[in-house]
Amino acid sequence: MARLENQEADKLLDKEFPVLDKGFVCLVDYLGDDRRIVEAARVSYAGGTTSYRRDRGLIRYLMRNQHTSPFEQVVFTFHVKMPIFVARQWVRHRTGRLNEISGRYSIMKEEFYLPQDEDIAYQSSDNKQGRQNEAVEADVAKEVRGVFESGRAAVWDGYNRMLDMGIAREIARIDLPLSLYTEWYWQMDLHNLFHFLKLRLDAHAQKEIRAYAAVILEIVEGVCPLASEAFRDFVLNAENFSAPELDALRSLIAGNSVGLEGSERKEFFAKLGMDDPAL
DSSP states (O other): OOOOOOHHHHTTBTOEEEETTTEEEEEEEEEOOHHHHHHHHHGGGTOOOOOHHHHHHHHHHHHHTTOOGGGGGOEEEEEEEEEHHHHHHHTTOTTSEEEEOOTTTSOOOSOBOOOOGGGOOOBOSSOTTOBOSSOOOHHHHHHHHHHHHHHHHHHHHHHHHHHHTTOOHHHHTTTOOTTBEEEEEEEEEHHHHHHHHHHHTSTTSOHHHHHHHHHHHHHHHHHOHHHHHHHIIIIITOOOOOHHHHHHHHHHHTTSOOOOOHHHHHHHHHHHTSOOTTO
């Protein structure tokens, strides 16, 4: 079978989509689209592709019932430029394949991520790994940005001094900060890419990596619109309920007490997007 052609998807190739102040996501290549998912699913019973309506229905059925292997037939390769601290969160998704720029071979560029004033916030009081929703005062934000800039200037000066002395690049790079931009090629199949997006578009994920995930989803939608629609409906904007939560939901519908306590009760009403009537 010849490689599937998708003129609309091809328009996305080699286009840099900006993220943060200096970063980007670029679609380098893709293998397959919605049609490949359908073909992979229907090969089980030797059926061919039919109509748009039936293809959409099949893809939604596969997503809804977690039949994931047909989605693995579609593969994306991205060129991504991001701060190192974002890359270190990103690399936790071990199902991807990547090749990153090396500070041992290359002289790094003087490119650092500097958050905007509205993105600088105090530590959250109820989330150990996150920030508050409200930004700090303008004078505090100015001071924080000044701390970033002065610290980087000193480190960058030291990096260049060591390079001028002939010190090995792998040594000179050691003190470069997490805000320094790095780049890599990153490849992942669509099933695992959707899992990445589910986690990194969650409100609990750090804002900076959410920005990259949002752009990637836009690109994926341009290649696989039906699969992306199903992902939004049945995964991204959906909720999973445990057995106790299902019992609580039945009780709630019947007008009875939900019977959950503590964090389980809080999480249950958060999933429903409603206030706890007991509060």
